[in-house]
Amino acid sequence: MTSNSFYSFNLILVTFLAFATATAQVAxxxxxxxxxxxxxxxxxxxxxxxxxxxxxxxxxxxxxxxxxxxxxxxxxxxxxxxxxxxxxxxxxxxxxxxxxxxxxxxxxxxxxxxxxxxxxxxxxxxxxxxxxxxxxxxxxxIPRAEGDQERGGKLFRKECDSCHGKLGEGDHTKAVPMLTGQYTDYLWRQVEKYRNTIRIHDPDAPEDQLLSEFSDTELQDIFAYLSVLDD
Ligand code: HEC
Ligand code: HEC
Structure with a gap:
C-alpha cells in the first residue's frame, strides 16, 4: 500500500465508522x-x-x-x-x-x-x-433513619443487594429501583403495599412475599443503613 492509498483507506474507514455509530444511536x-x-x-x-x-x-x-x-x-x-x-x-x-x-x-x-x-x-x-x-x-x-445501621448493612448485603445494587443504586439494566437517597417514609409506605399485595415486589416471582419475611425491626435497620449510605 502506498502512503496515499493508506490515508484514503483510513478516511473511508473513519467515515464509515462515524456513519455506523450515528445510525446505531438513532435506531x-x-x-x-x-x-x-x-x-x-x-x-x-x-x-x-x-x-x-x-x-x-x-x-x-x-x-x-x-x-x-x-x-x-x-x-x-x-x-x-x-x-x-x-x-x-x-x-x-x-x-x-x-x-x-x-x-x-x-x-x-x-x-x-x-x-x-x-x-x-x-x-x-x-x-x-x-x-x-x-x-x-x-x-x-436523607435524614438519618433510626435503627441499627451495622445490622441493617449485613442484612442488606445478604438479602437485598443482589438486585438493588451494592450501594442501593438500583439496576439500570433492569427495572430495579434505587433505594439509597429515597425518603425513608416513602420506602415504608411501599413495604406496606407489597405486604398487602397492592404492589408486586418481584415480577419474575409474583408469589414471593420477600418483604413479609422480615420483621419491622429488621427493615428499620436496613433503612437506617441506607439512610447513611449517601452521607
Ligand atoms: C429478586 C430481586 C430483589 C430482591 C432480592 C430485593 N428486591 Fe426490592 N425490588 C425489586 C424490584 C424488581 C422492585 C420494583 C418492583 C415494582 O415494580 O414494584 C423492588 C422494589 C423495592 C421497594 C420499593 C421502592 C420504590 O421506589 O418504589 C422497596 C422499598 C424494596 N424493594 C426493598 C427491598 C429490600 C429491603 C430488600 C431486601 C430485604 C429487597 N427489596 C430485595 C427487586 C428485589
Ligand atoms: C399531583 C402530584 C403528582 C404529579 C403531578 C406527578 N406525580 Fe408521580 N407520584 C405522586 C405520588 C403521590 C406518588 C407516590 C405514590 C405512592 O405512594 O405509591 C408518585 C409516584 C411516582 C412514581 C413511582 C416512584 C417509585 O419509586 O415508586 C413515578 C415513577 C412517578 N411518580 C413519576 C411521575 C412522572 C414521570 C410525572 C410527570 C409526568 C409525575 N410522576 C407526576 C404524585 C405526583
Missing part, C-alpha cells in the same frame, strides 16, 4: 430530551423540578432512578395495576403515549443529584442567595 434510542424536559414541567409540580421529591416522601425522588424502573411504574399506573390517585389524570393513554413514557423516564434517570451542599460563607459579599437556593434544591440528603 437504538430515539430519545428526545426537549420532550423529556417539557413533560417534566408537569411532574415538577409534585416531584420537584430536579426530580428530587419532597414533603418528606409524600412525593418520591425520581432523579437518578433507572429509566426502566420509571417507565415500568408509569405503565403500571396507566394500566391501573398500581394505584396512584395523585397521578391518575397525568397518565392516561392520551396524556402519556409510550414515546412520552420513554422520554420522561430517560430524562429523569439522567439527572444526578449531589448529596452534599458545597461550603459557603453567607457573610461573604459575593454570596448569591438565589444561586444557593437553586443548588440546595439539587441536593438529596
Amino acid at each position: 437504538a434510542n430515539e430519545y428526545d430530551p426537549e420532550n423529556g424536559e417539557a413533560i417534566n414541567e408537569v411532574c415538577a409540580g409534585c416531584h420537584g423540578e430536579f426530580g428530587q421529591g419532597g414533603s418528606d416522601g409524600e412525593y418520591p425522588r425520581l432523579a437518578g432512578m433507572p429509566a426502566a424502573f420509571i417507565a415500568r411504574q408509569l405503565h403500571l399506573f396507566r394500566d391501573r395495576k398500581r394505584p396512584n390517585m395523585a397521578m391518575i389524570e397525568y397518565v392516561d393513554e392520551r396524556q402519556m403515549p409510550d414515546a412520552d413514557i420513554q422520554d420522561i423516564a430517560t430524562f429523569l434517570s439522567r439527572i444526578t443529584l449531589k448529596t452534599k451542599l458545597s461550603p459557603a460563607n453567607e457573610s461573604d459579599p459575593a454570596f448569591d442567595a438565589y444561586a444557593r437556593l437553586l443548588e440546595s434544591k439539587q441536593v438529596m440528603q
Whole structure:
C-alpha cells in the first residue's frame, strides 16, 4: 500500500465508522430530551423540578432512578395495576403515549443529584442567595433513619443487594429501583403495599412475599443503613 492509498483507506474507514455509530444511536434510542424536559414541567409540580421529591416522601425522588424502573411504574399506573390517585389524570393513554413514557423516564434517570451542599460563607459579599437556593434544591440528603445501621448493612448485603445494587443504586439494566437517597417514609409506605399485595415486589416471582419475611425491626435497620449510605 502506498502512503496515499493508506490515508484514503483510513478516511473511508473513519467515515464509515462515524456513519455506523450515528445510525446505531438513532435506531437504538430515539430519545428526545426537549420532550423529556417539557413533560417534566408537569411532574415538577409534585416531584420537584430536579426530580428530587419532597414533603418528606409524600412525593418520591425520581432523579437518578433507572429509566426502566420509571417507565415500568408509569405503565403500571396507566394500566391501573398500581394505584396512584395523585397521578391518575397525568397518565392516561392520551396524556402519556409510550414515546412520552420513554422520554420522561430517560430524562429523569439522567439527572444526578449531589448529596452534599458545597461550603459557603453567607457573610461573604459575593454570596448569591438565589444561586444557593437553586443548588440546595439539587441536593438529596436523607435524614438519618433510626435503627441499627451495622445490622441493617449485613442484612442488606445478604438479602437485598443482589438486585438493588451494592450501594442501593438500583439496576439500570433492569427495572430495579434505587433505594439509597429515597425518603425513608416513602420506602415504608411501599413495604406496606407489597405486604398487602397492592404492589408486586418481584415480577419474575409474583408469589414471593420477600418483604413479609422480615420483621419491622429488621427493615428499620436496613433503612437506617441506607439512610447513611449517601452521607
Ligand atoms: C399531583 C402530584 C403528582 C404529579 C403531578 C406527578 N406525580 Fe408521580 N407520584 C405522586 C405520588 C403521590 C406518588 C407516590 C405514590 C405512592 O405512594 O405509591 C408518585 C409516584 C411516582 C412514581 C413511582 C416512584 C417509585 O419509586 O415508586 C413515578 C415513577 C412517578 N411518580 C413519576 C411521575 C412522572 C414521570 C410525572 C410527570 C409526568 C409525575 N410522576 C407526576 C404524585 C405526583
Ligand atoms: C429478586 C430481586 C430483589 C430482591 C432480592 C430485593 N428486591 Fe426490592 N425490588 C425489586 C424490584 C424488581 C422492585 C420494583 C418492583 C415494582 O415494580 O414494584 C423492588 C422494589 C423495592 C421497594 C420499593 C421502592 C420504590 O421506589 O418504589 C422497596 C422499598 C424494596 N424493594 C426493598 C427491598 C429490600 C429491603 C430488600 C431486601 C430485604 C429487597 N427489596 C430485595 C427487586 C428485589
